[in-house]
Structures are given as C-alpha cells and as structure tokens.
Amino acid sequence: MAAPMLLSLSSFGQFTSLSEQVLVIAVAGVLIAVLISLKRRPSFDLDKIPGPWTRAYPVVGNILECLRPDFHRKLLDWSNQYGGIYRIKFLWQDALIVTDPAALAGIMGRGDGAMDKAALVYAPINRMCTPHGDANLLTSAADDTWKAIRKSVAVSFSMQNIRKKFPLVLGRINQLIARLEALGPAAAIDVDQAALRVTLDIIGLAGFNHDYDCVSQDVPAYDHLIRVLPRCFTEVMLRIANPLREVFPGQHKNGPKGAAAFKMFQAEMGVLLRELKQRGSCDLDDQDLATQLCRVLQEHPHIPESRVLSEIGILSVEGFETTGHTTSWTLFNIASEPGVQAKIAEELDSLGLLAKPGCPPPRELQWEDLKRLPYLIAATKEAMRMLPVVSVMGRVAGKDMAVGPYKVPAGTVVGTPLFAIQNSSHNWEKPEEFIPERWLDVPVETYVYDSRDSATTDMAAAASSSKGGNTFMPFSEGPRNAWGRCVPDRPGWAGLTQHHSTGLTR
Numbered sequence: 001m002a003a004p005m006l007l008s009l010s011s012f013g014q015f016t017s018l019s020e021q022v023l024v025i026a027v028a029g030v031l032i033a034v035l036i037s038l039k040r041r042p043s044f045d046l047d048k049i050p051g052p053w054t055r056a057y058p059v060v061g062n063i064l065e066c067l068r069p070d071f072h073r074k075l076l077d078w079s080n081q082y083g084g085i086y087r088i089k090f091l092w093q094d095a096l097i098v099t100d101p102a103a104l105a106g107i108m109g110r111g112d113g114a115m116d117k118a119a120l121v122y123a124p125i126n127r128m129c130t131p132h133g134d135a136n137l138l139t140s141a142a143d144d145t146w147k148a149i150r151k152s153v154a155v156s157f158s159m160q161n162i163r164k165k166f167p168l169v170l171g172r173i174n175q176l177i178a179r180l181e182a183l184g185p186a187a188a189i190d191v192d193q194a195a196l197r198v199t200l201d202i203i204g205l206a207g208f209n210h211d212y213d214c215v216s217q218d219v220p221a222y223d224h225l226i227r228v229l230p231r232c233f234t235e236v237m238l239r240i241a242n243p244l245r246e247v248f249p250g251q252h253k254n255g256p257k258g259a260a261a262f263k264m265f266q267a268e269m270g271v272l273l274r275e276l277k278q279r280g281s282c283d284l285d286d287q288d289l290a291t292q293l294c295r296v297l298q299e300h301p302h303i304p305e306s307r308v309l310s311e312i313g314i315l316s317v318e319g320f321e322t323t324g325h326t327t328s329w330t331l332f333n334i335a336s337e338p339g340v341q342a343k344i345a346e347e348l349d350s351l352g353l354l355a356k357p358g359c360p361p362p363r364e365l366q367w368e369d370l371k372r373l374p375y376l377i378a379a380t381k382e383a384m385r386m387l388p389v390v391s392v393m394g395r396v397a398g399k400d401m402a403v404g405p406y407k408v409p410a411g412t413v414v415g416t417p418l419f420a421i422q423n424s425s426h427n428w429e430k431p432e433e434f435i436p437e438r439w440l441d442v443p444v445e446t447y448v449y450d451s452r453d454s455a456t457t458d459m460a461a462a463a464s465s466s467k468g469g470n471t472f473m474p475f476s477e478g479p480r481n482a483w484g485r486c487v488p489d490r491p492g493w494a495g496l497t498q499h500h501s502t503g504l505t506r
Helices: 002-012 018-040 071-082 101-108 119-129 144-157 159-164 166-182 191-208 225-241 255-277 289-299 305-317 320-336 338-350 367-372 374-386 418-423 459-464 482-501
Strands: 085-090 093-098 393-396 401-403 406-408 413-416
Touching: 071 085, 071 093, 071 418, 093 101, 101 401, 101 413, 119 225, 119 255, 119 305, 119 393, 119 413, 144 159, 144 289, 144 305, 159 166, 166 191, 191 225, 191 255, 191 289, 191 305, 191 320, 225 255, 255 289, 255 305, 289 305, 305 320, 320 338, 320 374, 338 374, 374 418
Parallel strands: 093 413
Antiparallel strands: 085 093, 393 413, 401 406
16 A cells, blocks of 8 residues: 555656646546535435446546447447436446437426436537537527527427418529529439538528528638538537547537537627627517527527527527438438338329429429328438437436436436437337338328337327337427427428429439
C-alpha cells in the first residue's frame, strides 16, 4: 500500500504551480465525492437487471463499445441478447435501455410511471441552439414555460394550417423535380441530399417565411445552413457520447470545427429571431411558427428571448432530417423491391398520377390524394420502422419507481432506442425484411403502434391506444409527440408521390 502512495505523492510534486496543485486536489475531491455518493445511493433491483454492465470497465463503463457510428446496432444486439430491459454503465452512471413494449408505454405516457427528459443527455442539443444552452420543447421538462410554448405553436402543426401550406410544398417539390430532370437520365443524383434541400426550403418558407433557396443552388456556400446542419448534428452525437468533448474541444478530432458549426447555426437562427421581432402586431389568422413564437414573446414577458431562440432552432431542424432521410430511405427500399415499385405504380395509375411514355402528362397532385395512396403510405411507414431517423432518446426517473418488474432509484437514466425498439426480434416478426403489407390494415394517422396486436380484428383500436405497449413510435410518444409528427408526413408523402409520378425512378 505504501508504494502506490509514494508514487502518488511523487507524481503530485510534479505539479509545480499552486494553481495546478489546487486543480488536481479539486478533481480528486470530486471523484471521491462521486464514489461516496454512488456507494450510499440505494440500488434497489439494479443488480437483478441483466446486461453488459457486468463486464463494464472502471470509470468508462460500457461507453467504449458504443463509440462507433452504428452504435444503434450495438443497442439492438444487446436488446436481442438480454431482452427488453437491460442495464449498462454510461461512464460511472447506471443506465437502463428499454425496448420492452409494456415498459415503454409507462415510461412514455402520462401516468405515474411516466418519465421526463434526461437533461444531461440533451444538453448538447441545447448548446447547439443557444450559446448558454437554453432548453426547448424537445429537451425541457414539461414545466409551465414548456406548456405555454407548446400550446402556442400547436396550432402551427394543425392539419388545417398544414393544408394551407400544401401549394407552397408542392411548388418547391416541383421545382426540385424540374431541376433533376434537366440533368438528364445519365446523371448521378444524391437523392438524400436532394430530399434534405427541399425539406429545408419548405421548413423555412412554411414556418418562418424565410427562403433558404437550397433547391436552386448547385454548391451552397460552406456557411449555408444546408451544409452547417450536418456538422452540427455530428457534433451533438459526439458530445452525447463523450461529455469531455465540450470542455476540451481542441483535444478532440474536429472539436473546434463542431464548435464553429454551433456558432454558425446560432447566427442563422438569430436572423430568424430578428425577422420575427420585426413583425410587430400579429395577424389573428396567421398561424405560422414565427407568428406563434412572436405571440409567446408578447403574451409571456417572463419567457426570455434566449428561450425563444432555442425554440426557433429546434423547430427549424426537428423535421429536417426526419423528412429528408425518411424520403430517401423510403425510395431506397422501394427501388430495392421491384414488386413494391409495381404496386405503387399501379396505385398512382389508378388515380391518374403516373407518368407513362406516349401518354399525356399526369394530373397535378391534390391534397385529398394523399389519403388515397395506402400502399405508398404503408411503404413509408415500413421505412420509418426499419430506419428511424432518431436513434435513441433519454429519460430519467424523477423518483424511485418501477421499470417493468424492476424497482430503480430516482435519477436512473433510461434510454429508449427507437432503432432497437422497431427492429428487435422480440417485438417484430422478420424485422430485417421490408414488408409494407404490415401497415395496410393500420389507420393512416397512426404514429404509435403495438405490433403484438396485429392478430386482432380491430386494428383501429389497436393503433389508437398505446397503453398496452409500444413497438412503433418514430416521433416519440406522450405529450411531446403531437407537435413534431405532422412535420414529416404530408410533405414527405407529397415528395414521394411526385417523384414516382414523374417517372424519375425509371
């Protein structure tokens, strides 16, 4: 015991300045305090929960196994191995990963078993939106401020308001298609980038009356939002996996680049905030996001501008990747399945929406057509199941509570990995296969679903209630899902329809 102690004292002597010695003592004191608190903290049933925590490394836990681009697949592998509730070590912190449908229904719902967002997990998103990390609708606890803002912007996502924007959506999609057609049949097209460009344009125009003009540009500038956002999202994921990245950006690969991207994004959102404030009095008939956030500033003076800036940030990007990637991944899966393509073509042809050689051009897509395309919508839902854009969400136990059969202490972080939930062999039959037919009997307006009820004859009832369990929830579940889920579906369906109807898949 003496030798290690002497080594420690000798090493300590190498810190010659008083400030360095004070820093070392402070860090050591924090580590000792953490260890003492962990020892005193009740564990309840944590030790009964299976998982890779039993072979976790000291201090870093299981995080090294998750530091990979496809970490979502690692969470799926563990789910298939350990079951619907398993325990990991996130650094020295205990965390549960839950894919069990019944447990998810309680965690994501509104009852006693419901959990709120884990602030620590979402901190990098806040840092992306504002310099001081103000929370927003996605990341905040459901307090009075959250409720006031949600109530205000909810009307922007009403089907009535989205329908009013449909001509705008269709116009920008047609502009993209015309541009792609002009490239000729031999051109190589980055479909994902094209879908992201048209999505960002639509969000800017429909929500904030701001035209990012992505579709018309060949190569946007380095500081254009369409190029800044991917760098921001990468930095967010890296900071979630490694909290030290924010503290020491210069010591991490591309750390300064990610921090600079955050500043560029905040500057762009600042432009939207200034334009919003210049609107003055709000038109009662105007339900755009910008107008509703303007009303928040006017009607709730206690809500600071920095919070509204964070809301602008998250509302600007929440539907960006969701819509863009879902569109491109749906097209990829459809293109990979000739039988699926044939069924969609037949469906479009029956409505006069299919372009055919030697025939007059198809008629223009109408709003009412979107619900008359059940197979295309089924293919979209299946793509969202197989490849959800959001890989994992974090919740935290606000009190000692039960997760499934296990009692866990307050403060336990619970991860709900959408990819694992929607691709686990415990929750779905043949989850690795693209089968649109799974959704043909499920109502179109279904965003939370329990596939275990697929044998029931009342599919509408099974889809309308998530109290029994969740195996499909690409836009989350509970009080936070309604404001986000309307962003991707109609524009995405419109884009997919126009893409196929013009014959670009040929």
